[in-house]
Amino acid sequence: MGLEKIKEEILQKAAAGEKKILADAAIKAGEIKKKTAEKIKQLENDVEKKFDEEKTSLENKENSLANIESNKIIFETKKDIIENTYKEAFQKIKTMTKKEREQIIHALLEKAKKEITVKVVYANDTDAALIGNSLEIKKAEIDGGIICETEDGRVRVNHTFSEIFENLKEKIMQKTSKISFG
Incomplete structure (x- = not known):
């Protein structure tokens, strides 16, 4: 019966080895x-973080676009107001009294004299009558104001009402644009 004992001993060692292998396998x-659970959790966190970042980025883009559109609408409204104000002011200049018009024409002439040596003045019929006889006056098809020229005709200074208003309107539009759009 010694063989039976050896067989049983081998089976016990095999069973013990099997248990150890299974226990090690279970641990592994x-x-x-x-x-794997940690990696899945990390991936879920990464995906959630990336989603939040993308969502925030998209929200920021949408807000920026909305702000730009809002600024554009405000700018266009201001532009319309400036245009209407410009037209109203230009109409007021056309209907001012003779005395007011004469003061403005003389002020424009003095301004031109500070810029160039004025020899010739271009003006419409109404304003030409207000200038006097000390300068050569030539008739011009302008809404009002004057264009002054040097004796040789090489340099002109445009102080017509339309030019003054256009320059003023342009400056106001630039400031408005800068305020609206930074």
């Missing part, structure tokens, strides 16, 4: 499951 499987 548990570690793998734990690491």
Whole structure:
């Protein structure tokens, strides 16, 4: 019966070895499951973080576009107001009294004299009558104001009402644009 005892001993060692191998495998499987769960959790966190970043980025873009559109609408409204104000002011200049018009024409002439040596003045019929006889006056088809020229005709200074208003309107539009759009 010695053989039977050896057989039983071998079977016991095999069973013990099998239990150890299965226990080690169970431990390794548990570690793998734990690491896999951690990786899945990390991936979920990364995806959630990326989603939040993309969402925030998209919201920021939408807000920026809305702000730009809002600024554009405000700018266009201001532009319309400036245009209407310009037209009203230009109409008022056309209907001012003779005395007011004469003061403005003389002020424009003095301004031109500070810029160039004025020899010739271009003006419409109404304003030409207000200038006097000390300068050569030539008739011009302008809404009002004057264009002054040097004796040799090489330099002109445009102080017509339309030019003054256009320059003023342009400056106001630039300031408005700068305020509206930075």
